[in-house]
Amino acid sequence: MDLPVIESSPPVTAGCSAGSCGSTASQMDGLSDDIRARVQDHPCYSEEAHHYFARMHVAVAPACNIQCHYCNRKYDCANESRPGVVSELLMPDQAVRKTLAVAATIPQMSVLGIAGPGDPLANPQRTFETFRQLALQAPDIKLCVSTNGLVLPEYVEELARYDIDHVTITINCVDPEVGARIYPWIFWKNQRVFGREAAAILIEQQQKGLEMLTARGILVKVNSVLIPGVNDHHLPEVSKIVKAKGAFLHNVMPLIAEAGHGTFYGVMGQRSPKPAELKALQDACEGDMNMMRHCRQCRADAVGLLGEDRGAEFTLDKIEAMDIDYEAAMVVRAELRAQIAADLAEKRAKAHAPAAPQVTPQVIHFQPHAAKPAPAAGRPVLMAVAAKNGLVAVHFGHAKEFLVYEASASGARLVGHRKAESYCAGDENCGDADLVLARTIQALKDCEVVLCSRIGYEPWGELEAAGIQPNGEHAMQPIEEAVIAVWNEMLVAGRLTAGSTAAKRA
Ligand code: CLF
Numbered sequence: 001m002d003l004p005v006i007e008s009s010p011p012v013t014a015g016c017s018a019g020s021c022g023s024t025a026s027q028m029d030g031l032s033d034d035i036r037a038r039v040q041d042h043p044c045y046s047e048e049a050h051h052y053f054a055r056m057h058v059a060v061a062p063a064c065n066i067q068c069h070y071c072n073r074k075y076d077c078a079n080e081s082r083p084g085v086v087s088e089l090l091m092p093d094q095a096v097r098k099t100l101a102v103a104a105t106i107p108q109m110s111v112l113g114i115a116g117p118g119d120p121l122a123n124p125q126r127t128f129e130t131f132r133q134l135a136l137q138a139p140d141i142k143l144c145v146s147t148n149g150l151v152l153p154e155y156v157e158e159l160a161r162y163d164i165d166h167v168t169i170t171i172n173c174v175d176p177e178v179g180a181r182i183y184p185w186i187f188w189k190n191q192r193v194f195g196r197e198a199a200a201i202l203i204e205q206q207q208k209g210l211e212m213l214t215a216r217g218i219l220v221k222v223n224s225v226l227i228p229g230v231n232d233h234h235l236p237e238v239s240k241i242v243k244a245k246g247a248f249l250h251n252v253m254p255l256i257a258e259a260g261h262g263t264f265y266g267v268m269g270q271r272s273p274k275p276a277e278l279k280a281l282q283d284a285c286e287g288d289m290n291m292m293r294h295c296r297q298c299r300a301d302a303v304g305l306l307g308e309d310r311g312a313e314f315t316l317d318k319i320e321a322m323d324i325d326y327e328a329a330m331v332v333r334a335e336l337r338a339q340i341a342a343d344l345a346e347k348r349a350k351a352h353a354p355a356a357p358q359v360t361p362q363v364i365h366f367q368p369h370a371a372k373p374a375p376a377a378g379r380p381v382l383m384a385v386a387a388k389n390g391l392v393a394v395h396f397g398h399a400k401e402f403l404v405y406e407a408s409a410s411g412a413r414l415v416g417h418r419k420a421e422s423y424c425a426g427d428e429n430c431g432d433a434d435l436v437l438a439r440t441i442q443a444l445k446d447c448e449v450v451l452c453s454r455i456g457y458e459p460w461g462e463l464e465a466a467g468i469q470p471n472g473e474h475a476m477q478p479i480e481e482a483v484i485a486v487w488n489e490m491l492v493a494g495r496l497t498a499g500s501t502a503a504k505r506a
């Protein structure tokens with residue numbers, strides 16, 4: 001069968017090469033067949049799936065019923081978006097047409113989410129009319145919603161009616177004292193409630209909604225915004241509690257606060273966490289909970305694979321002009337999904353085959369999804385990867401983001417990502433190259449290695465001078481295989497003894 005060639009479509013025949021094989025694969029292995037089937041094509045609920053499947057958001061929900069200190073409603077919901085205005089607010093009919101247009105054009109688009117720019121459940125008519133129409137017209141698309149939780153309990157039944165299987169609740173605290181520093185007010189029973197009392201109501205509603213959803217078997221992801229000095233010490237407790245109540249995944253995201261966004265925190269100079277602080281907190285929560293590490297803090301109108309935005313291809317005027325045959329599209333989409341599922345199943349089967357004996361006990365061999373090798377004597381190393389579709393496939397100067405992996409004796413695991421501006425656009429913008437390169441190096445400063453498909457002479461030197469080793473030797477290799485290979489090289493070269501370079505970066 002010939003599948004359509006999509007620019008951003010991952011190479012589904014590339015074996016483990018196209019996927020993520022580390023800790024997330026282990027998490028997937030530990031799931032029941034039922035749960036695995038429900039998350040395996042959701043790019044947010046499965047790290048593995050995010051290499052293969054795309055999501056889209058439709059911005060049908062402008063209003064909100066609470067105020068968060070990190071949000072300015074002129075901009076996207078900071079819970080689920082990076083700052084920037086939503087390009088087009090949509091009515092339900094428009095949102096449905098856009099969804100069908102995207103799904104027909106990008107067959108790996110598996111999930112439609114409503115995530116703002118306000119709160120979807122504060123706009124129930126628009127949100128549920130969109131879901132109602134899509135459940136009828138596009139039954140092959142998973143529906144997903146993200147909410148602050150204030151009115152969640154009263155909509156659990158309706159969410160279940162439209163077979164909405166994935167719900168995200170943003171829970172930043174379980175203590176009203178902490179909450180009062182995040183939420184100045186909520187709108188509750190036709191009046192504004194302020195401070196601690198507002199936070200207490202919100203927390204109670206969130207917890208109740210979480211319990212009701214999990215009791216109905218709906219998968220719940222909890223998002224938390226990490227706000228240094230406000231809820232950083234509190235989030236491990238949040239993680240413990242939401243896990244105990246049945247949440248499936250916890251996504252701790254960094255606060256985005258810049259004065260130019262006009263948010264209270266931005267104007268007041270509240271700082272955002274550093275990447276190392278975010279990772280440390282995620283690590284601290286991980287003992288109790290599955291942690292999401294690949295969130296890209298999407299716009300409320302994002303389209304495409306996580307980390308890319310193809311929204312400009314689907315503006316209202318463009319989708320009006322499109323001829324959409326959704327019946328035919330569903331056939332193509334089903335074929336693509338079956339092919340990806342078969343490919344992943346084959347990889348898992350291979351992974352469960354007995355591992356070859358280790359040639360030397362010190363070096364890790366790449367065994368996708370296999371039992372972890374015996375610990376070797378080498379410290380963990382952070383490596384940034386310019387990646388596409390699960391491969392080391394991007395020129396350093398063209399990378400718009402870097403995935404950050406931690407390589408250690410236990411294997412390679414994704415621990416985050418860093419945004420970058422591509423400075424080598426080959427046009428007049430190259431005039432700012434020095435500035436952009438300096439910012440990229442700053443963003444990667446806790447990494448020891450950068451893996452990319454190619455890199456120029458000048459950035460090579462600048463990275464080395466900053467203590468970051470560029471590496472273009474593993475172009476087009478699967479990410480984890482490349483990361484482990486480099487870690488092994490460092491180990492053999494004696495660069496991973498305790499106290500060597502990484503310690504200075506901590
Ligand atoms: Fe959208 Fe959110 Fe559904 Fe995903 S995003 S409503 S669960 S389909 Fe995903 Fe984007 Fe992170 Fe959200 S990467 S911001 S977690």
Ligand code: SF4
Nearest residue numbers: 064068071077118148
């Ligand atoms: Fe903004 Fe979302 Fe908070 Fe509402 S819930 S104030 S839209 S961040």
